[in-house]
Amino acid sequence: MTVQETILSVRNLNKVYETPAAWGRAGTRTHVVHDVSFDIQRGEILGLMGESGSGKTTIGRLILQLLHATSGQVALEGCDLCGMTTQALRPLRARMQMIFQDPLFAFNPRHTVHQILGTPLRLHPELVERHGPVDEQIRHVLSQVGLPADVVHRYPKAFSGGQRQRIGIARALIMRPSLIVADEATSALDVCVQAQILNLLLDLRDELDLTILFIAHDLTAMGLVCDRVAVMLRGRIVEIAPTSELFSRPRHPYTASLLQAIPRIGTKAMPGVAPCMPGKGTQVQDGDGGCPFRMSCRWAVAQCAHNGTALRLLEKDHWSACVREDLDLPGL
Numbered sequence: 001m002t003v004q005e006t007i008l009s010v011r012n013l014n015k016v017y018e019t020p021a022a023w024g025r026a027g028t029r030t031h032v033v034h035d036v037s038f039d040i041q042r043g044e045i046l047g048l049m050g051e052s053g054s055g056k057t058t059i060g061r062l063i064l065q066l067l068h069a070t071s072g073q074v075a076l077e078g079c080d081l082c083g084m085t086t087q088a089l090r091p092l093r094a095r096m097q098m099i100f101q102d103p104l105f106a107f108n109p110r111h112t113v114h115q116i117l118g119t120p121l122r123l124h125p126e127l128v129e130r131h132g133p134v135d136e137q138i139r140h141v142l143s144q145v146g147l148p149a150d151v152v153h154r155y156p157k158a159f160s161g162g163q164r165q166r167i168g169i170a171r172a173l174i175m176r177p178s179l180i181v182a183d184e185a186t187s188a189l190d191v192c193v194q195a196q197i198l199n200l201l202l203d204l205r206d207e208l209d210l211t212i213l214f215i216a217h218d219l220t221a222m223g224l225v226c227d228r229v230a231v232m233l234r235g236r237i238v239e240i241a242p243t244s245e246l247f248s249r250p251r252h253p254y255t256a257s258l259l260q261a262i263p264r265i266g267t268k269a270m271p272g273v274a275p276c277m278p279g280k281g282t283q284v285q286d287g288d289g290g291c292p293f294r295m296s297c298r299w300a301v302a303q304c305a306h307n308g309t310a311l312r313l314l315e316k317d318h319w320s321a322c323v324r325e326d327l328d329l330p331g332l
């Protein structure tokens with residue numbers, strides 16, 4: 001039996017946004033996070049889903065200490081972060097990284113990839129002492145996210161959305177974090193690039209035992225990558241369960257209504273999609289000629305979410321090559 005290690009522990013977290021009175025208008029208090037508690041174990045991907053405005057991003061920012069909690073506790077590897085001074089927090093900040101929806105806004109457009117990845121390391125010399133010279137670490141992290149070493153001289157604008165997200169992930173990984181908060185990390189990407197990035201996160205999780213809080217609207221992405229999912233409604237967690245259990249037997253009516261809203265494209269297998277196999281999940285293959293591969297991906301993702309099974313799209317240079325290589329199911 002593997003021993004579980006709690007990386008993040010959130011207890012009775014509350015956030016009230018206060019707008020001060022101004023221009024003759026009374027101030028307002030908006031209670032957006034209500035008594036939220038959950039844990040994340042090492043190597044686990046916990047999904048946080050819920051409608052827009054339910055408080056997901058606020059929770060992410062409270063965990064990362066980018067916002068002050070009104071009350072409650074956030075403990076990272078046993079250290080209570082909420083009561084800490086800015087100075088005491090500083091070394092711990094490196095242990096918690098964020099992946100943004102579009103990292104373009106998080107990067108300095110005048111910085112090359114080398115500067116984007118190297119600057120945080122220079123701010124944390126202990127990471128250089130522990131893990132080797134900056135250039136070596138940059139090369140290593142780029143290979144981890146599937147980018148060639150020669151991208152270091154390019155600027156963020158010179159990359160596609162998917163490549164930029166890989167740099168965003170590299171930027172998080174280079175700090176050797178205990179926890180990554182991925183806030184809508186794939187929602188700006190088209191469905192195939194989205195699947196590549198989701199697979200990259202899964203592979204990195206397996207390789208590095210990463211712990212991820214995965215915030216998203218997208219239930220299909222949730223079904224794909226998360227071990228457990230927490231469902232938020234108006235600032236409260238109304239249900240938290242292992243992904244397959246939550247998708248197959250939702251207990252809260254709100255979860256059930258969200259799941260019913262997933263678009264489904266028929267129930268018959270489409271060309272290029274293998275039905276769910278016990279222990280294998282659904283796999284996708286490239287079809288011949290004009291196979292609607294994107295449709296196949298969409299279908300498979302929706303189907304997996306519906307069935308609560310895992311989908312792994314292996315990512316190599318080309319979809320077709322990757323899928324053919326991976327495909328070992330009989331009768332396709």
Ligand SMILES: Nc1ncnc2c1ncn2[C@@H]1O[C@H](COP(=O)(O)OP(=O)(O)OP(=O)(O)O)[C@@H](O)[C@H]1O
Binds near residue numbers: 018052055
């Ligand atoms: N700085 C702020 N001041 C006042 N209210 C805020 C502030 N930031 C967020 N809110 C409110 O808090 C609520 C939760 O916002 P939050 O961004 O956490 O939701 P969300 O679930 O992440 O939404 P989305 O999925 O659209 O990103 C919303 O009603 C929002 O208007």
